[in-house]
Amino acid sequence: MLSQADVIAIFEKCGALLQGHFLLTSGKHSDRYLQCAQVLQYPEYTRMICASLVEQLGEEPEIDVVVGPAMGGVIVAYEIGRQLGKRALFTEREEGKMRLRRNFSIRPGERVLVVEDVITTGGSVQEVIDVVKAAGGEVVGVAVLVDRSNGRADFGVPLYKALTVAAVAWEPEVCPLCQAGEPAVKPGSRGLK
Template identity: 50%
Template sequence: MKQQDHWEIREAMKRTGVLKEGHFILSSGRHSARYMQCAQLLQHPAEAEEAGRAIASLFRDAKVDVVVGPALGGVIIAHETARALGVRCLFAERKEGTMTLRRGFTIQPGERVLLVEDVVTTGGSVQEVAKLVEALNGKVVGIGSIVDRSKGQTPFQVPFRSLLEFTMETHAPNDCPLCKEGIPVEKPGSRHSVNA
């Protein structure tokens, strides 16, 4: 992809096939006929760079020292956002079910931290990373994402900004019309749900 004169998230998502149609089990355990696979966008370095720049532009006033993303979905977009801001990038990963910093990553007391994720639905993973940062005496100054699917229902106490708000219908597993129709189900996410 050559450098775009004006990069736009909706067009980029169409170009890269982010929105999938079918029958999916989401990370929350709920079912849906649609799924957003941002990895399809992020596999293209030029698209990932533009998305990172766009998120960084939403937080230029936050005086960020370090960007942290939850593995796996937040790793690439956190890196590209950090690059655009000219700061370090870390990622948190699960160890025995708990988000932690590994690989020698550290946050210094008082460092201003921007959390970045690909898709925010309930905000659970990002909230876990926020608690980790606070336990290390870092200061979470904002949360950014490519897609906001939360319908304004996040638990965040800091500014949350996204490139795109997107709503899709979901169903409890025991009340899923797609299951009743016998449509084969896929589980595309990276996190295993106890409800699935």
């Protein structure tokens, strides 16, 4: 299993740890950003980090399907599904709502591992959990490359993470970087809610 230091070294080698003023998907602002796509472009690093997550799963829970939100969870779902020998699906936003598309389906009673690249508030993961439950699936765990929720993410199931990063995130109206006049950038894959 990779240590936290091993995962940080991979992120640093890939240029995935950014410093500055960032608009997060949650709508909050931060001075640090983890651009997982910079790591996920390398299959060997992706394999290594996902193998560490799979190792954390152990024998339990039993999993039938792996699901992640587009965009950040697509590659993670595929690689963890590949390593487990299970189907890998992804959800997408359609008219602002997370959905299973492309004729993907979860059968009632299927045991689902929800995956994501990074969580801060956990909003996208919760949306995927809601989709799984609406389809009759049972969420048995959540696995993420990076947990930057500062311990606030609680999905009611075990949370497996390759890296935990203590991160500060501010509401825009109290962001000290905004107050200092620093322009914010949005390096992620989708616009603010």
